[in-house]
Amino acid sequence: MSLKARVPIIVAFIVGLVVGVGVGYGIFLATMPKPGVPTVKIGVILPFTGPLAETAKDMKRGIEFAVDEINAAGGIKSLGGAKIEILWGDSEADPSVGYAEAIRLIGEGVVAIVGAYQSSVTKTVSEACERYKVPCINPDSTSPLLTMRGFDWFFRTTAHDDPFAKQHFEFLEWLKAERGVEIKTFATICEDTEWGMGCRDVWRKYGAEYGYTPVEDITYHRGAASLDAEVSRLKAANPDVVFIAAYVTDAILFQKTIYKLGFKPKAIIAMDAGYIVPSYVEEVKEKGYWVFSREVFNWDLFEVVPALKAKNDAYKAKYGVDFNGNSARDYVAIHVLALALEEAGKKVKPWEDLEGFRRALRDALAAIDIGPDEWAKLDWAIMPWDGIKFGATTEGEKGQNVRAKGIIVQMFDDGKYYTVWPREIATKEPVFPMP
């Protein structure tokens, strides 16, 4: 191509560049906070684009709902009623992008960062926060490793896979006592990923602690053409309880295969994932009945907790959807953060000493101590937890909310999951052993 022929392309490129920069600058000016109105800036990093976009959209609603509530109630009072302003960051479901977004938001002067759903992204985002000494609040990642790093600036409000596994065994102990049924042995069948292997390890750890005997340990590769051999081995081992960590495709095949090969343990307990995906719930039909799964939230809680029903009605009126485990956890985390902002504001003002404020905020988060009684009275405390208290030592899981809990749900013969554990909030008696 001659230089002459290239001229139009170059011209078009330059014009495009000029227009693009102009529009970008315009947007920048328009979205810049007006001077004189002090706000407290919080960064939120979620996978807004990519395969988890739908989930991120949901969590964004929970965050916005909490921010609107706090601002409508007069903002952060110790900071003269300053409003909370959210700066959004898109992780694109990629740990390295998440890290870059965290650095960008920290540079823009956020007092804290909230995010980032996927454990792998939360890991890098929290590393950036730790390095630049910015509080990182994680409402929604469940890898146990995150709070085993001894980070000073990391606070996780949700429970994770380790306590979930512990809860499974507490539930079994209760079933044993309540129903007088022997439960001695268990088997695990897990996907061969970091998550699946992590689940297997925590089940085996608590199995040993509670005195159950592991009789089979199956790992399989996602998307197997057949699970016949796996299920035959389980059947031959004849465990009382089977624990499974599977994504949706394998979960459906596993449930079909146990019926096909006539394998019926006393209970099947799943670590959510595939077992709570809507397409699983829709497709598994009667082959999924009576399976237990851990959850963080379930639709029937609305019926047991009146405050939750009222909150959900307001939420639904605004967004047209119900709260779920993701949006509810993110909603609660913003309120927890607001509590700490209120305390930190009594000591330092972020516009006077940003670094000092971040430090004060970190200390305020670490000092939060909400017990079960106070938790029950809080208007925004919609998660079925015992309260908020972050672990202070690495052994006690530094930064982990030790009062967070999961719930156990069971699919009944109407194809819906009902809460069966903890008993205080259960809506149904668990059906055990599997009929």
Place this chain on the structure above:
Amino acid sequence: MALPLALPSWHLIVQAIISGLLIGCIYALIALGLALIWGVMEVVNFAHGEFLMIAGYLACFLFALYGIDPVLSAFLGFVVAGLIGLAVQKGIIEKVLGSPPIVTILVTFSILLILRYGALAAFGPEVTTTHPWYGVKSIYLGSIAIPLVGLIYAGASLAATGALYVFLTKTYTGIALRATAQNRIAAQLQGVDVKKMYTLAFAIGTALTGFAGGLLASFYYIYPEVGARFCALSFVIVVLGGFGSLPGAFIGGLIIGVAEEVAAVFIPPVMKDVVAFIIFILILLFKPTGLFGGRAS
């Protein structure tokens, strides 16, 4: 954390052989289609698994909407996949026959991408399946379960294979098809319309896979990428049986099915996928013509 290792009981091995033979019938049917297309046309159909997926979706939709049994839908899957195969052959592949092999490979690979991601766009990534009444029933011989659904899909697969055998050995068209596979120039000299035979081979090959897709929906799950694993396995099977050999493809399917299931009794099941590919490498190293392949290329 190794569990105490004990020799698996004979029950487990017998169960694995039964499961392997049953799933092997599905592998065999998919591989037969692939082998037929290769044998006659010398085209490697990379989009083979996508015909499986399309027929699988068809069975799932018919089940969800009208409660039609997936094995019945398999016959419709046979027709629909065959017609799509016919269109693909007439519209695209015929145009590039005679080009260097890389061209046909790229063309079938493009068709794979179009069909797979077209399905993703049209149906979404959600998983779907069917629930025939016999899906949860089994015949028990002591502790060994013979799943009814397995007997049904294996029976249907054997029937389809039998029909193909009769067609290829007893009808003029079938004999002409085999003649084309053996030696296309000689066949042409005998008055066989080779171009027509190509079209027929591609349509029958994809139709057989479509039939397998309907059967698949009766016990497996369907989603846009479901064809990938089965297609990969069918390549292994076709090589094992001798590229282009139909009896080889069928026996190869049964062998891979049994090998995978029996292996999973002895080794961690996570390794069972590797078994098929180890067999693949061994065959390539020690008997590159496959079990039944005598044809020099």
